[in-house]
Structures are given as C-alpha cells and as structure tokens.
Amino acid sequence: KEYLGDKVDKVTVSKRLVGSPVVAVNADEFMTHSMKRIMKVMNKEDGPEIKVNLEINPSHKLIKNLLSLKDNDGELAKTVTDQIYDNALLAAGFIEDPRNMVGRIYDILERVSSET
Numbered sequence: 001k002e003y004l005g006d007k008v009d010k011v012t013v014s015k016r017l018v019g020s021p022v023v024a025v026n027a028d029e030f031m032t033h034s035m036k037r038i039m040k041v042m043n044k045e046d047g048p049e050i051k052v053n054l055e056i057n058p059s060h061k062l063i064k065n066l067l068s069l070k071d072n073d074g075e076l077a078k079t080v081t082d083q084i085y086d087n088a089l090l091a092a093g094f095i096e097d098p099r100n101m102v103g104r105i106y107d108i109l110e111r112v113s114s115e116t
Contacts (some may be wrong), residue, residue, distance in 0.1 A: 009027040010040065076108075
C-alpha cells in the first residue's frame, strides 16, 4: 500500500490464497468492471474508476523474496511490485490492454538473466 498508494483502496493479508501471491478484488460493491466497460462503450469515455483491493499471500515465495529484494535492490523491488499488481489486475479482468506490461516484463527478464 505504501508504494502503490492511490492505485489500491487497501491491501490486506489474504485468508484464502494458497498458490497465488496476490489477488485483486473490486472494492466497489456497486460498479463491477463489466459494468464499467459497458458504460465506456455507451458513453465513449472511461466512466468512474474502479476501486481495487489487494489481498496478499505472505507465505508465497514471491512475496517473501520481494521483502528481501526491497532491502537489496529497491528499484527492482518497485518494478516487481508493479508487475505483481498488474498481474493481479489482469487475472481479475481489470486490465483492458495488457500491452503496457510487456516492456516491464522484458526489463525484469533482462535483469534476472544478466544475474545468472
């Protein structure tokens, strides 16, 4: 929450996640993402922004590694955090155009492949 700021409404520890590091859920009980897409088509504008909550799985290896990465390489930790966030949005159907993620994925892969 500290790093993502206004991108998320709140971040909580999940009681249901087992295999995933994070899940994005709609914080707005009245406007689903599908309703927003319909409004966008009808009005040809973005409409109201969907509020998103993140649930994290603190026992997932990626989350554990992210904590140590934050101390060792803060910039890479931020990049990975952005990617985890976008992955959760994509999995939940909140991202309409995932192409913006591709550059970041390549950056992460370049960084990881140069360390091996």
